[in-house]
Amino acid sequence: MNSQLNPLPLLPPSRSVSQSYPTVVRRTALTDTPLTSTPSSPRGLQANDGYNIPPSLELPRRATTLDVPGLTSSRVSPDGTIAARDVGSKLVIVMVGLPARGKSYITKKLARYMNWLQHETKIFNVGNTRRQSKHHVGPASHPLPDSPVLEAAAGLKSPPPVELDTSHAANFFAPDNPQTAALRESWALQTLDELLDWVLHGNGSIGILDATNSTVKRRRTVLNRVKDRSNGELKVLFLESVCDDKELLEQNIRLKLSGPDYKGQDPEIALADFRMRVKNYEKTYETIGDEEEKFEGFQYVKMIDVGRKVVAYNTQGFLAGQAVFFLLNFNLAERQIWITRHGESEDNILGKLGGDASLSPKGVKYAKALARFMDNQRSEFRRRQLERFSLQSTVSRISSQPTTPKGEPVEPHFCVWTSMLKRSIETAKWFDEDTYDIKQMRMLNELGSGICDGMTYEEIRQKFPKEYEARVNDKIGYRYPGVGGESYLDVINRLRPVIVEVERMQDHVLLIGHRVVARVLLAYFMNLGRQAIGDLDVPLNTLWVLEPKPYGVYWAVYQYDENKDWFYKIENSNSLNSTPANNTPPPEQTTSSTPSDVASPEAALPLDAKDTCPPSTANMPPPPLPQGSRSTNATGPSRLSNETRSAESAAGVDIYISSLQ
Numbered sequence: 087m088n089s090q091l092n093p094l095p096l097l098p099p100s101r102s103v104s105q106s107y108p109t110v111v112r113r114t115a116l117t118d119t120p121l122t123s124t125p126s127s128p129r130g131l132q133a134n135d136g137y138n139i140p141p142s143l144e145l146p147r148r149a150t151t152l153d154v155p156g157l158t159s160s161r162v163s164p165d166g167t168i169a170a171r172d173v174g175s176k177l178v179i180v181m182v183g184l185p186a187r188g189k190s191y192i193t194k195k196l197a198r199y200m201n202w203l204q205h206e207t208k209i210f211n212v213g214n215t216r217r218q219s220k221h222h223v224g225p226a227s228h229p230l231p232d233s234p235v236l237e238a239a240a241g242l243k244s245p246p247p248v249e250l251d252t253s254h255a256a257n258f259f260a261p262d263n264p265q266t267a268a269l270r271e272s273w274a275l276q277t278l279d280e281l282l283d284w285v286l287h288g289n290g291s292i293g294i295l296d297a298t299n300s301t302v303k304r305r306r307t308v309l310n311r312v313k314d315r316s317n318g319e320l321k322v323l324f325l326e327s328v329c330d331d332k333e334l335l336e337q338n339i340r341l342k343l344s345g346p347d348y349k350g351q352d353p354e355i356a357l358a359d360f361r362m363r364v365k366n367y368e369k370t371y372e373t374i375g376d377e378e379e380k381f382e383g384f385q386y387v388k389m390i391d392v393g394r395k396v397v398a399y400n401t402q403g404f405l406a407g408q409a410v411f412f413l414l415n416f417n418l419a420e421r422q423i424w425i426t427r428h429g430e431s432e433d434n435i436l437g438k439l440g441g442d443a444s445l446s447p448k449g450v451k452y453a454k455a456l457a458r459f460m461d462n463q464r465s466e467f468r469r470r471q472l473e474r475f476s477l478q479s480t481v482s483r484i485s486s487q488p489t490t491p492k493g494e495p496v497e498p499h500f501c502v503w504t505s506m507l508k509r510s511i512e513t514a515k516w517f518d519e520d521t522y523d524i525k526q527m528r529m530l531n532e533l534g535s536g537i538c539d540g541m542t543y544e545e546i547r548q549k550f551p552k553e554y555e556a557r558v559n560d561k562i563g564y565r566y567p568g569v570g571g572e573s574y575l576d577v578i579n580r581l582r583p584v585i586v587e588v589e590r591m592q593d594h595v596l597l598i599g600h601r602v603v604a605r606v607l608l609a610y611f612m613n614l615g616r617q618a619i620g621d622l623d624v625p626l627n628t629l630w631v632l633e634p635k636p637y638g639v640y641w642a643v644y645q646y647d648e649n650k651d652w653f654y655k656i657e658n659s660n661s662l663n664s665t666p667a668n669n670t671p672p673p674e675q676t677t678s679s680t681p682s683d684v685a686s687p688e689a690a691l692p693l694d695a696k697d698t699c700p701p702s703t704a705n706m707p708p709p710p711l712p713q714g715s716r717s718t719n720a721t722g723p724s725r726l727s728n729e730t731r732s733a734e735s736a737a738g739v740d741i742y743i744s745s746l747q
Contacts, residue, residue: 152404155204156563156575165563166575167204168291174319176285177405178312179294182305182326182374184367185360186338188392189327192413193296199412202610203582204575205291205405210281212297215273271307274299278308282315292405299324300371302378309381323406324386325413326374331391334418339364392416412586418634419592421498422467423611424460425630426596427604429453431509434626439546440532440539445512452627452646457516459629459644459653460500460596467594468497499523499593503584505530505600513598523593529580532600536571561620574619577606585610604630611639629653 152158153175155166162169168176179196181189193209200207274297281293299305305324312322329335342360351359374386379399385406388397393416401410429449433441445453475495501523504510514524538546538553547554557564565573572580581603588595597607604624608614611632614622627646632639644653 154579156573157579167206170289173286173316174321175404176290176320177292177403177409178281178285178320178322179292179409180299180305180308180322180324181294181296182299182324182386183328184298184300184371185364186335186342187327187329188334188338189298190296192325192327192389192392192416193294195416196409196412197292197294198610198613199585200292200405200409201613201615202585203408203578204616205408206289207292207294208281208284208290209294209296210277210284212274212277212295215277215280216270271304274304275307275311278311279315282312282320285320286316292409298367300367302372305374305378306381309384318383321383321403321406322385323401323409324374324378324384325409326386326388327392328373328388328390329392331394334391387413389413389416392418412589415586415590417590417592419498420471420495420635421592421633422463422594423588423632423634424463424594424596425604425607426456426513426598426628427600427624427626428504428507428509428513428598429456430626433509433540437542438540439542440535442508444508448648449509449513451648451651453513454516455646455651455653456513456629457518460502460517460522463631464500464594471495471497501525501591501593501595502598503527503530503595504598505532505603507531507600510598510600527584529584530597530599530603533574533577533602534566534570534572536566536568538566538568539570562616574602574606577602581606 153163153166153168153172158166160169162171179193181193183189190211197207197209277297278295281295284290285293295308299308309322312320329338339360340357374388378384378386383400383402385400385402386398387401387410390396393413396410396414398410401407428445429452430446431441431443431449432446433439433443434449435446472494500521502514502517502525504514504524504526506526506528510530511526517524535541538550541549543554553567557566562574565571565576584597585607588597597603599607601624605619605622608622608624608630609619612622627648629644629646631642631644643656645656646653
């Protein structure tokens with residue numbers, strides 16, 4: 087088949103105009119208003135307009151500065167988003183690194199954060215382009231051959247030598263294969279052009295190219311392509327992921343077996359094939375270094391072990407600065423993040439907005455139960471943590487390739503954060519301050535309702551019908567009039583330091599917020615789009631938990647049962663109000679010493695404004711993304727290999743990997 091595989095021609099370079107003049111202004115984005123209506127803001131003609139512009143008429147570059155949705159405003163961008171014509175304020179992030187170094191994990195996490203801040207961000211994965219091509223290249227296209235190379239690597243008996251089919255095995259990625267190298271180069275540039283079309287001609291602010299880009303030559307080609315198509319205006323940030331942690335690298339490699347390239351393949355053969363693929367890349371891999379720092383405008387960030395160490399060079403621009411700041415706060419520590427609303431308040435009973443009312447008797451009861459439940463969950467987390475450590479130690483002793491655990495894990499501290507409002511502070515009243523770090527934060531205050539504070543929605547509709555209608559038409563962008571009035575966008579920016587701190591810290595945390603605050607926090611972790619945030623159902627007496635992992639997030643939703651005065655995980659239900667099943671009673675009523683599965687986080691993800699948790703069956707199909715969520719992975723949710731799942735299940739944890747991470 088090798089002899090029949092002809093290299094595809096590289097995609098032609100972007101069209102350029104006549105070379106009569108050394109410089110051509112090539113504005114690829116129109117102003118937000120017709121040209122004739124903006125005489126005071128002239129723009130250059132597009133390259134494909136067919137005109138040659140003398141250097142003497144070249145327009146000066148536009149100033150590039152911060153644009154923050156909801157916080158800044160200009161004539162061309164009233165809502166603070168980056169205007170189409172301000173190409174220099176946009177950003178292209180180019181991933182660099184060998185396979186299984188956490189590039190996709192980093193891109194999804196970064197895209198989730200930037201999208202949450204309302205900067206339109208999209209990931210363009212070269213591997214997806216390869217898999218979707220007419221050649222259907224990848225191990226999943228055909229069964230991997232029982233080649234001597236693969237079988238030797240897998241420790242199996244070798245059959246007579248056979249030629250390895252390069253269209254669907256690791257040999258396809260060999261650097262000395264000119265036929266496949268041309269294909270891979272073509273797909274990389276095709277994906278890059280799709281990214282540039284979206285950023286330059288669409289509504290994109292940040293495009294992320296997810297690929298290896300592992301040589302200086304490839305990175306130079308990418309940089310030149312971006313400069314050529316944007317007339318040098320669009321900034322490029324190279325983001326290299328390096329992994330020196332052997333344990334983490336081994337986890338990443340094994341998780342690759344659940345990806346689309348090895349779907350349905352024998353695990354041992356697939357693992358050997360992927361290791362060969364990595365070795366092929368290692369032959370030509372060139373880390374970013376001093377040579378590339380000499381390139382004009384070259385900027386990069388190098389992450390070691392997913393944030394354990396970060397090196398930044400020459401970063402320029404507001405978006406690049408925001409990205410680097412976020413990358414500085416990555417960590418993979420085991421911990422739990424809990425989110426809930428305060429207990430029922432007196433104003434909740436009356437349906438009033440805002441205010442600073444105290445808890446009702448029901449709210450007090452919820453607060454007391456919440457403190458007891460957190461004590462229980464904290465103990466259960468520690469039990470599972472030590473159980474996994476014991477299992478890993480046992481596996482290490484009996485394994486043919488032992489890996490010594492790094493020592494008994496340290497028990498995380500537990501923080502409880504409330505707003506500055508009474509109903510939130512009172513909900514944390516029954517937590518023991520000797521064992522919990524309790525702190526009040528103004529950032530967690532409810533959305534300010536301005537002149538509508540203390541009113542019901544019906545009163546607003548009658549007294550301020552235009553304001554009521556405006557809010558209905560744009561729930562996220564609408565800002566309540568009057569002193570202290572806020573919009574959802576204001577709350578997002580107010581919560582930004584909270585999100586960054588949650589990502590940075592290695593401790594457990596319980597955030598006791600309010601309806602809008604809980605919506606915005608959950609929108610970040612669930613990767614919800616703008617229009618879905620305002621409709622997310624976050625009722626009282628409900629508790630969300632998530633556990634970040636190197637390969638995803640554990641989700642669970644708990645509901646408080648007032649009659650039993652305890653929290654129960656919602657399972658097999660289509661509504662938060664459904665009666666949960668298969669849960670154990672509170673600790674004082676438990677008759678068995680066997681740990682209850684109420685403490686074991688499962689994959690439970692709100693599907694829309696009312697749906698919450700899919701079944702926790704190991705072989706269940708992955709749940710759909712929440713309505714309005716942003717898909718950052720064309721392949722959807724992925725699952726662990728059977729080997730990894732069995733090991734974790736033995737430790738009392740059923741694993742589900744969410745594509746939202």
